[in-house]
Amino acid sequence: MKPLVPAVKFSHELNPQQLEVVENAEGPCLVLAGAGSGKTKVLVYRLAYLLKQGVSAAEILLATFSNRASRHMIQRAEMLLGLNLKSLWAGTFHHIANIILRREAEKAGYKNNFTIIDREDAKDLIQDVLEELGILKSDKLFPKKDIILNIWSLARNSRKNLEEIIAGRYSYLEEFGPSIKKALHLFQKRKKEANLMDFDDLLVFWLALMENKSLRDKYAQTFRYILVDEYQDTNRIQFEILKKISSYWHNILVVGDDAQSIYSFRAAEIRNILDFPRHFSPGKIFKLEINYRSTPQILAVANASINQNKNQFPKTLKAERKEGPLPLIITARDIYQQAEFICQKVKQLCQEGLDLSQMAVLFRSRYNALELEVELMKQNIPYIVRGGLRFFEQAHIKDILSFLKIVVNPQDELSFKRALCLEKGIGRKGAQRIWKYLVKDNYSKEKIEKLLPKNQKEGFRKFWEIFAYLKTNPSPSDAISWLIEKYRDYCYFNFDNPSERILDLEELSRLAHNFANLEEFLAELSSYEDFKGERNRPAQDSSQSLVLSTIHQAKGLEWNTVFILSLNEYDFPHPKSIEEDNLEEERRLFYVAITRTKYRLYLLYFQRRYSSQEGFVLCRPSVFLTELPSHILETATLNNNQDIYY
Secondary structure (H helix, E strand, O other): OOOOOOOOOOOOOOOHHHHHHHHHOOOOEEEEEOOOOOHHHHHHHHHHHHHHOOOOHHHEEEEEOOHHHHHHHHHHHHHHHOOOOOOOEEEEHHHHHHHHHHHHHHHHOOOOOOEEOOHHHHHHHHHHHHHHHOHHHHOOOOOOHHHHHHHHHHHHHHOOOHHHHHHHHOHHHHHHHHHHHHHHHHHHHHHHHOOEEOHHHHHHHHHHHHOOHHHHHHHHHHOOEEEEOOHHHOEHHHHHHHHHHOOOOOOEEEEEOHHHOOOHHHOEOOHHHHOHHHHOOOOEEEEEOEEOOOOHHHHHHHHHHHOOOOOOOOOOOEEOOOOOOOOEEEEEOOHHHHHHHHHHHHHHHHHOOOOHHHEEEEEOOHHHHHHHHHHHHHOOOOEEEOOOOOHHHOHHHHHHHHHHHHHHOOOOHHHHHHHHOOOOOOOHHHHHHHHHHHHHOOOOHHHHHHHOOHHHHHHHHHHHHHHHHHOOOOOHHHHHHHHHHHHHHHHHHHOOOHHHHHHHHHHHHHHHOOOOOHHHHHHHHHHOOOOOOOOOOOOOOHHHOEEEEEHHHHOOOOEEEEEEOOOEOOOOOOHHHHHOOOHHHHHHHHHHHHOOEEEEEEEEEEOEEEEOOOEEEEOOEOHHHHOOOHHHOEEEEOOOOOOOOO
16 A cells, blocks of 8 residues: 555664564564563554554554553554554453444344453352352362352363363362353353353454454454564464454564463463464564663573573574673572572662662562561561562461461450351351350350351361360471361362462471471561551552562563572472473573563572471472573572672
8 A cells, every 4th residue: 555644764763673573564473572672662663654654543453461551552652653543443352352342242142231240240140150059058169269260261261171171270170070060151141141241251252253254354354454462472262363353454463472471371372472473374573682671691591591492483682781790599508598698688789779679589489488578577678579468468378377376365356267267168157156155155165066057067166176186286387287288178179279379388387397386486477567467558668669579470570680589499490380391481481580680680599498297308409590501600609607799
């Protein structure tokens, strides 16, 4: 098409790799955007370039993974061009689906005034369905509504059947498969009857509409240019939608980095980006390898690590920044010395003028950071946990601690009710009644049992048995280990990530090993200024706090200095990833962690840890450390004097 206005030149604002994409990305195009290479800038300028070429905004679809990202890109493009882009199709896949479904609702079997329900509403509807079917009464244990909704969401987004998802990720629930399937069938029926859609329905019905040839042609002709951000995070259903809506013009440009594909647990499918040249052929591949974030020394480690992966598009990040210090591998004696080192190093860097908010501690799993949180609180270093709760604020931690608190203080009503409500058949009202019988009326166990309804008797007996054991005065570590086994079934049937939560609890048990009795252990915890038990703590000033984050939560962010915790065998890579032959995704996760830092990188591991079964055991460094060439790193072993001046 002949341009309506002269093509704008961006050569003074883009590097040659970026400019090549902006001016020559016709047809199917895969842009492999390395970490920190300016992918957002490329999308913004490509959008601006198309508009300057005379393409109407109404002919362009910009799909992003957050509405905030799309607003940001649109604002930047509007500033570049001085135009209003209201007619642009822009937003998340779900946002675009909503617009289309409002127009075509009847063809999907809905009225166009359908209501979109959020996750909490969807869970409530599943709960209603379970009660209507009588499933909760017939099954002594049954997965909670959160887990059922997650199973359904994974199945739909991956385009797999329920049996596959349950067998692959929830094998411990296979016996409940028929009941789950029956409940979800009724769940879908109830939504249809009430003219409701959840977020997954938006994509499912959008794809279903595109199976209709006339509708597919209509929208495929509408979307003359399709731009997709974070393509490595797309799932199977999003891929199939893109395949259909790009079938007329074939102008689809996807931007992503296979080296940062780390969300398979959310149904993200790395094969979407790896197989792009096969599915969208013939096409072009562009690489953005100039990194604007990190020093050459940081990128040398990142490149060396990710090069170990076989399933990838090879890239070599090149630094735009000047030289910096070599990344440092720190060997600590144990997890406590690791925590002490970080606290002292953070204080030292603050004294040298670096703000706390410019430092981050990243970890593979939540339990890796327990001892560090304890040390930070001891040393009064303010911190925030990005995207989640502090360790002691998590539900499963508070559940286990509630049992210990009752042993130390039998008058602790809050802990009593929390612990009792974990038992089958006992809710808040039942717990309140039992508390009154036991504490205020001073009834015996036998008398209380006689007063309870049938569905609460078994739960109360189990609750009593737990305290019969805890009153034998086991060590804090042994008490927690014993409680973990009692809590395990509850954990698996109530949380979507039970194995991670069990690991958290095992780490709590290791921490408790340092204390002689429960009183001492709980007194130590309650002495931390920021540990408030059941109380709500006001939000902290994130601009003056050290950031603690899982690596998954840190993706897309950056700091001046990054510490990566517990790079030990059996910690990182996660043991489950090895069982599932998913080592390459774990290495991509390590790569994401490395590339979050601009200047300093500390890679830490420790030499021994305590095990309640074996005592102190030796630990080995992660394979991700041992496979790195020695000449691109410095190494240091901490001594008992905590020498940190490296």
